[in-house]
Amino acid sequence: MQYEELAELGQQLRVDAVRAADAAGSGHPTSSMSAADLAAVLLAHHLRFDFDHPDHPGNDRLVLSKGHASPLLYALYRAAGAVDEEELLGYRTLGSRLEGHPTPRLPWVDTATGSLGQGLPVAVGMALAGQRLDRLPYRVYVLSGDSEMAEGSVWEAVEHAAYNHLDNLTLVVDVNRLGQRGPTRHEHDLDAYARRLHAFGWHTVEVDGHDVQAIDAAFAEARSTTRKPTAILARTRKGRGVEAVEDREGLHGKPLPDADEAIAELGGVRHTRVTVQAPPDGKVTTAVGDTTPAPPRYDPGDRVATRDAFGQALAAVGAARGRVVVLDAEVGDSTRAEVFAKEHPERYFECYIAEQQLVAGAVGLAARGYVPYAATFAAFLTRAHDFVRMAAVSRAGINLVGSHAGVAIGPDGPSQMGLEDIAMLRSVHGSTVLYPCDANQTARLTTAMADLDGIRYLRTSRGGTPVIYGPDEEFPVGGSKVLRRHDDDKVTIVAAGVTVHEALEAADRLAESGIRARVIDLYSVKPVDADTLNEAAGQTGCILTVEDHHPEGGIGDAVAEVFADGRPAPRMARLAVRNMPGSATPEEQLHAAGIDADSIAAAVTLLVERVVA
Structure with missing residues (x-):
């Protein structure tokens, strides 16, 4: 396209954003209008994407980090011929793929956005996949708002991208000066953003975000820059092109007051279609095949920490599956993820102490078809809860592993104790929560996680625990194991992880005093084995849950x-x-x-006495 045509395409995107929000009666047209020229130039001159084949390995990736500007993204899809007019005007309606903030219900969307500060961290994961694994020349573009540059997660990503020399990553910051409630921290001071990004090792280009020729040159400069990621800092005006709303406060997240008048002022409805550049041919190869993992085996009676079994099992899964990758938050020696690092260093990603980037990187790698395991202390995963929540919205398949769970870690104290993690992960939509008690169980569950969907969480322990299961025992997700059972059981003790061993010891003591107690190892906390629990409840009438976790949201709630x-x-x-x-x-x-x-023994005795009374 000639530059005059690019300017016209920008106007078309603005008009369509206004139309979509007006039809819905809600949305963010002014935030879309500021970035329309940036999107027009990217779509027509720089993006390489086959909309008919969104899984093409050579496709560039586009992440709309400022997800509230979804009318712009959907207008872009209309210009590319991916959605039609009818679908565009069905924006935000029941059953529409064009949701208020984009999600992977659309095949061209890799990750859900809308929680600001997440687009760039996820894109870093995608860029790492392109650079280190796929080894294909696709680029990753992120369109960000200036308000979200205040998020700490953005700067975790900024540093991580620079450290890894991700020159296949381009961040476009729409500096439109206005946030939701008023001016942003730096308003139109592009140099304020540039200084910060330079300090982290980024290449920056400052442009007038409404000068399509300058924008075109900026994208070209980003492509030619090597060994550094590039940030295009674009000075724009919110509501660009409509005098009644341009650069005015108090209009964020609202349809334009008079859409028809605004559309006329923007030059009317247009129907330009853009022929997007095709991606280059390319094929992703993996270092090893996809075979059945052979998990490590442990002898009953030995004492092995479940974190040790996790590390050894993870390495075995990596040997069998070439698309398994591991991310660490600088605690791999403690979580035992370092075992994988030593055997498969090319698929190990060190995120340092940046848990938000850890989870976001896993989501980005999953979007590129990899099977990530992200490991840190259970306590520190809470820092990334919003990323876990949004990973579920993204339909991402990621494995999270939290070690050093509960008070059983000992003298380190409460700052290091994961005591909220089960509740956090149970509350995530479609999640799986697993809490093994011995080494063979851990090895089997670590292996099984690779084939599950959604967010999967494995909780491991620091200290050694007795191996009570044989190496060939099966542990289906959603199951449990009944470890003590008699016809005259008076109570059922339900435990998981370290408390299984305490429950077994208590049950043996109780039996000596004439109280039979059933013991259930509830290794699958979500989904929970309702059939076994119902049977035990019917036969014993009493249930005692025991967990190394706070009472809110944990195993007790899962059973209740x-x-x-x-x-x-x-x-x-x-x-x-x-x-x-x-x-x-x-x-x-x-x-x-x-x-x-x-x-446990004291509680059971008291519980049974009360029931008898």
Whole structure:
């Protein structure tokens, strides 16, 4: 296209954004209008994408980090011929693919956006895939708003991209000066953004975001820059082209007051179609094939930390599956992810202590077809909860692993203890939560995670625990194991992870005093084994849950929900970490929290006495 045609295409995108928001009665047209010229130049001159084959390995990737500007993205899709007029004007309606903020319901959208500050971190994962794994020349473009540059996650991504020399990554910042409630921190001071990005090692280009010729040159400069990611800092005006709204406060997230008048002022409806450049031919290759993993095997009676079994099993999964990758938050020696690093260094990504980038990078790698395992301390995954939440919105398939869970870690103290992680991960839509108690169980579940959908979470422990299962035992997701069972059981103890061993010891002591206790290893916390729990409730009438986790949202709640369907419920009691731990030995921690064998035996005795009475 000639530059006059590019300017006209920008006007078309503005008009379509106005039309879509007006038809919906909601949306963000002014935020779309500021970036329309940037999108027009990218679509017509620089993006290489086959809209008929969105999975083409050579396609460039476009991430709309400022997801509220979805009318612009959908207008761009209309210009490319991917959506028609009818679908565009069905924006934000029930059943429409064109949601208020984009999601992968659309085949050209890799990741859901709308929670600001996430587009660039996810794009870094995609760019790493292109650079280190796919080794294809596709580029990753991110259209960001200036308001979200205040998010700390953006700067985690900025540093990570520069450190890895991601010259296949281009960030376009739409500096339109206005946020939701008023001016942004730096308003139109492009140099303020440039100084910060330069300090992190980025190449920057400052342009008038409404000068299509300058924008075109900026994209070309980004493509020719090597060893550095590029940020195009574009000075724009919110609501560009309509005098009643241009650069005016108080209009964020609102349709234009008079859409017809605005469309006329913008030159009317247009129907230009852009022939987008085809991607280059390319084929992704993997270093090894896709075979059945052979998990490590452990002898019953040995003491092995589940984190150790995880590391060894992960390396075995990596040897069998060439698309398995691992991300670490600088704790690989503790989580044992370093075992994978030593055997498959080309598929190991060090994110340093940046948990938001850790999860976002996993989402980006998953979007490129890889199977990521992201590991850190369970306590620190809470820092990335919003990224986990949005990963579910993105329909991403990622494996999260939290080690050093619970008070059982011992003297490090409460800052290092994951005591909220089960609740956090259980609350995520479609998630799977697994909490193994021994090495063979951990190895099997680590392997099984690779074939699951959605967000998968594995909770591992720091200290060694007895191996109680044989190496050939199966552990289906959604199942459980009944470890103690008698016809005259008076109570059922439900435990997972470290408390399984405490429950077994308590059950043996109780049996000596004439109280039979059933013990269930609830290794699958979500989905939970409702059938086994219902059977136990019907036969024993009493359930005691024991968990190394806060009572809110943990195993006790998972079990209680089984009996929330209106049927007669068993008598229930819960042991969980209700105190604020300090520093102590693991044994002292479990006792102080009231979740050790002594506490379990005492609770069962009291519970059974009350039921008999």
